[in-house]
Amino acid sequence: MIYTITLNPALDRTIWLDELKIDDTNRIIKEEKYAGGKGIDVSRVLFNFGVPNIALGFVGGFAGLEIEGLLINEGVNFDFIKISEETRTNIVINTIKTNNQIIISAKGPNIPPFELTKLMEKINNLENPSYVVISGSLPEGLKPAIYAKIIDIAKAKSATVVLDTDGDVLKFNINHKPDIIKPNRHELSRVVGREIKTIDDAVIAAKEINRMGVKIVLVSLGKDGIVYVSQNTVMHAIPPSLKVINTIGAGDSSVAGFIYAKYMGFSDEEALVYAVATGSATTLKPGTALATLEDALRLKDKVKVRYL
Ligand SMILES: Nc1ncnc2c1ncn2[C@@H]1O[C@H](COP(=O)(O)OP(=O)(O)OP(=O)(O)O)[C@@H](O)[C@H]1O
Ligand SMILES: [Mg+2]
Structure with missing residues (x-):
């Protein structure tokens, strides 16, 4: 089974106003709720592609129940740990007249040690995990070592561990050697402590990380596609030029596209093509909508791979 892990999910509440009037009442024209979280988005795309998977993580309170209900409705499987505090709610305000977006990101709940223990028990008891995808930030108060623990447990169970944070x-x-990481340009810059400007910069930095024990480094570069670095292979895959609608969830879609292809038994080159095609397919969808397999297949043959 494939598992995704989101420790800091959020109920995203998007509201539409004509305009944002300060010191006055603003009437909501439309509102939507979305179960937000990077691992959850990977689960959604895998679900879209017909790949069985289960989303893990923490949810609590009314917002937590809302997240679960929304996912039930979408068909996405989950097995969350219920926490005593409430899952955060982020507010997204769209103004129709002025076409602005205001995002108010909430602080996550506090996770007491006994709830963390429950999560670790769950992970310890996973049966035959093939992939474990750890995505996104940690709730406040939890230390980076928690991901290290999850990596160690999953690897001991022979799972392939993907880390996207x-x-x-x-x-x-990175010192705990997840099998695959997928930093974007900025995330990679922060890891190596210098700016990644060119493809060569990305390759050099990814090689350094590969030598530290991460088997596959996927550097996502927005419209410039993805650089793949493993011990013996360096590839660069580029999407066709597209009329992008929004890039929300593109990186998570790329992670799911790569895993889909490996799950299907395809080569790493094919998996890289799927990663680019799936990320790019998501950029063509409005709002929070993510790529379907049909969307990715439409783009797949237009993705160009070169070996470096
Ligand atoms: N402007 C674009 N044109 C075409 N494809 C794009 C564009 N932006 C993103 N993509 C596709 O999506 C993939 C992942 O995008 P990106 O590098 O922006 O990930 P990210 O920064 O991790 O995104 P996220 O916000 O989801 O974490 C790219 O490799 C590419 O295939
Ligand atoms: Mg990302």
């Missing part, structure tokens, strides 16, 4: 949490956990 940022900053000190990513830097710390």
